[in-house]
Amino acid sequence: xxxxxxxxxxxxxxxxxxxxxxxxxxxxxxxxxxxxxxxxxxxxxxxxxxxxxxxxxxxxxxxxxxxxxxxxxxxxxxxxxxxxxxxxxxxxxxxxxxxxxxxxxxxxxxxxxxxxxxxxxxxxxxxxxxxxxxxxxxxxxxxxxxxxxxxxxxxxxxxxxxxxxxxxxxxxxxxxxxxxxxxxxxxxxxxxxxxxxxxxxxxxxxxxxxxxxxxxxxxxxxxxxxxxxxxxxxxxxxxxxxxxxxx
Ligand SMILES: NC(=O)c1ccc[n+]([C@@H]2O[C@H](COP(=O)([O-])OP(=O)(O)OC[C@H]3O[C@@H](n4cnc5c(N)ncnc54)[C@H](OP(=O)(O)O)[C@@H]3O)[C@@H](O)[C@H]2O)c1
Numbered sequence: 001x002x003x004x005x006x007x008x009x010x011x012x013x014x015x016x017x018x019x020x021x022x023x024x025x026x027x028x029x030x031x032x033x034x035x036x037x038x039x040x041x042x043x044x045x046x047x048x049x050x051x052x053x054x055x056x057x058x059x060x061x062x063x064x065x066x067x068x069x070x071x072x073x074x075x076x077x078x079x080x081x082x083x084x085x086x087x088x089x090x091x092x093x094x095x096x097x098x099x100x101x102x103x104x105x106x107x108x109x110x111x112x113x114x115x116x117x118x119x120x121x122x123x124x125x126x127x128x129x130x131x132x133x134x135x136x137x138x139x140x141x142x143x144x145x146x147x148x149x150x151x152x153x154x155x156x157x158x159x160x161x162x163x164x165x166x167x168x169x170x171x172x173x174x175x176x177x178x179x180x181x182x183x184x185x186x187x188x189x190x191x192x193x194x195x196x197x198x199x200x201x202x203x204x205x206x207x208x209x210x211x212x213x214x215x216x217x218x219x220x221x222x223x224x225x226x227x228x229x230x231x232x233x234x235x236x237x238x239x240x241x242x243x244x245x246x247x
Pocket of ligand 1: 003004005006007008009010027028029030031033072073074075098099100101102125151152153154193194195196197198199200201202217
């Protein structure tokens with residue numbers, strides 16, 4: 001299950017995991033964009049299945065794994081319940097990726113000027129929702145010996161002017177992950193900084209600036225696949241430190 005998978009890092013991770021043969025449950029608020037992303041992810045699943053079967057030549061149609069799109073807002077308890085129902089229907093849950101996030105106010109205000117309502121909204125999406133979704137999924141995750149991957153940021157640990165609201169929320173998510181790892185010792189709990197990526201959220205942080213020098217989200221997928229498939233110990237990771245060494 002990957003939240004916020006209609007674009008950016010979430011969609012790139014979904015494509016990467018589909019190629020690995022994972023069944024996927026994905027969400028985002030914009031249903032049309034989520035449907036389009038689900039099509040892309042399904043195509044990746046079929047391509048992955050064909051590659052695993054030695055290519056499409058000489059065989060019948062290749063069926064990829066399932067991709068279930070559940071549109072909604074992670075801050076909405078009814079939507080989180082719909083995600084749980086989708087996971088229960090699937091019968092097991094191996095991995096929850098809490099990727100959906102918000103920058104909060106843009107342009108980024110100094111803490112001196114941060115509107116408290118917008119700060120509260122950023123904490124709802126970036127902290128409360130992933131914790132609440134994890135709570136719901138824990139029984140399935142425990143049953144599968146599964147893993148939780150919370151997507152955080154260097155802004156959680158560095159003091160960048162203007163990043164106080166977003167950074168404080170990501171810092172809270174990091175410490176919640178840290179404690180969850182201590183409490184849920186049969187699971188893996190990872191909290192990971194993907195690094196700067198060329199996405200809508202990054203553009204919002206730098207309005208009007210050319211961000212074309214930032215790497216595409218697909219560039220960090222091998223790092224996250226390594227974390228997941230090698231089942232590395234619970235803890236904080238940076239994608240830049242996980243990128244598999246060149247052969
Ligand atoms: N890009 C970077 O440089 C960077 C750096 C460090 C960390 N990160 C983190 O990486 C993660 C992904 O960011 P991104 O850059 O890929 O952002 P993005 O391109 O803006 O994508 C965000 C995704 O989350 C969904 N989303 C946002 N709010 C949601 C909500 N309330 N409920 C459900 N889905 C929601 C969006 O779809 P809808 O809008 O349709 O809901 C979209 O699919 C975030 O946690 C972000 O903080 C990004």
